[in-house]
Amino acid sequence: MAKRMTSRKLLSAALIALAMIVAGVATAAIEVRQFDDPVLQQRYESLVDSLRCPKCANQAIGDSNSPIAEDMRERVAQLLEDGRSDREIQDFMIDRFGDYVLYNPRLNDRTWLLWGLPAALVLLGAVVIALIVRARRNASNRALSDEERQRLDALINRERTR
Amino acid sequence: MKRRLLLLIPLALFAVLAVFLYQGLSMNPSDRDSALLAREFPAFELATLEDPQATVDESLLQGQVTLVNVWGEWCPTCKQEMPQLLELAERGVRLVGVDYKDTRAKGQAFLDEFGNPFEVNVFDPEGSLGFDLGVYGAPETFLVDADGIIRYHHTGYITPEDVERTIWPEVQKWRSE
Numbered sequence: 001m002a003k004r005m006t007s008r009k010l011l012s013a014a015l016i017a018l019a020m021i022v023a024g025v026a027t028a029a030i031e032v033r034q035f036d037d038p039v040l041q042q043r044y045e046s047l048v049d050s051l052r053c054p055k056c057a058n059q060a061i062g063d064s065n066s067p068i069a070e071d072m073r074e075r076v077a078q079l080l081e082d083g084r085s086d087r088e089i090q091d092f093m094i095d096r097f098g099d100y101v102l103y104n105p106r107l108n109d110r111t112w113l114l115w116g117l118p119a120a121l122v123l124l125g126a127v128v129i130a131l132i133v134r135a136r137r138n139a140s141n142r143a144l145s146d147e148e149r150q151r152l153d154a155l156i157n158r159e160r161t162r
Numbered sequence: 163m164k165r166r167l168l169l170l171i172p173l174a175l176f177a178v179l180a181v182f183l184y185q186g187l188s189m190n191p192s193d194r195d196s197a198l199l200a201r202e203f204p205a206f207e208l209a210t211l212e213d214p215q216a217t218v219d220e221s222l223l224q225g226q227v228t229l230v231n232v233w234g235e236w237c238p239t240c241k242q243e244m245p246q247l248l249e250l251a252e253r254g255v256r257l258v259g260v261d262y263k264d265t266r267a268k269g270q271a272f273l274d275e276f277g278n279p280f281e282v283n284v285f286d287p288e289g290s291l292g293f294d295l296g297v298y299g300a301p302e303t304f305l306v307d308a309d310g311i312i313r314y315h316h317t318g319y320i321t322p323e324d325v326e327r328t329i330w331p332e333v334q335k336w337r338s339e
Binding site for chain 1: 191194195198293294
């Protein structure tokens with residue numbers, strides 16, 4: 001029994017070690033750019049996470065090894081060091097690669113539906129709920145007419161006498 | 163009766179959504195319009211592949227409709243595409259090549275082996291012109307009109323059918339503008 005436990009432990013330790021190696025290789029594949037200025041470093045990291053690689057299926061340029069993602073990261077770093085703003089750097093990329101390149105697309109005449117629809121649906125839902133609530137409230141507030149009361153009494157009596 | 167019809171609203175919404183999503187299934191995410199359509203060909207100044215001493219710039223594309231093809235020796239699809247480009251050159255289309263992220267020796271060897279439909283080849287080893295063109299792979303092809311404005315963009319391999327269906331008609335269309 002004790003022997004089995006140790007072999008299991010060994011196995012899981014080996015698996016954990018393997019996972020760590022694999023993870024290490026995966027992160028080591030993308031070179032990390034270092035800036036002297038921590039603010040630039042932070043802006044660089046958020047920019048490469050917010051720009052989408054045009055070549056790869058749904059990867060940020062900060063996560064991709066494709067040559068174009070490397071070029072784009074290089075360009076982001078250059079532009080940052082030139083003192084350009086985040087907005088200017090995004091514009092620079094949009095000018096070349098289109099709106100596609102932003103994970104968070106800007107509001108314009110092509111994207112208003114994308115941004116507007118969720119808000120419109122929430123509003124529509126609120127209206128529907130308000131209408132239902134109002135209808136229910138009206139229904140419960142309404143007093144029974146004489147005729148209805150008589151029918152109700154008759155029904156209750158019938159159930160009782162059964 | 164009216165209330166009954168209201169109950170059909172969710173079904174109708176679902177149907178609209180289903181049609182929308184179904185269309186999405188057959189859409190190719192790499193088929194998107196270039197950001198450079200209807201804009202001027204980006205400025206550049208680079209040596210030619212043929213002669214390291216000779217530099218060319220964007221004025222190269224003024225005066226007549228030109229097909230700019232971005233290629234590289236490292237790109238297998240570019241090799242398959244060459245017969246179609248040679249055919250277009252045969253029909254009198256002016257072609258300019260951009261040898262993208264390549265070495266001179268390899269680029270020259272490529273042209274020697276697969277033919278050279280290009281009037282001139284811009285040598286872009288760093289991919290700087292390619293970057294300004296929004297190129298993210300090769301081959302990519304841009305149709306530039308006589309005023310140097312980009313009018314059409316094709317991503318990837320140009321099949322013989324593409325030549326007949328889009329490239330050749332587009333060339334003729336912009337020639338007559």
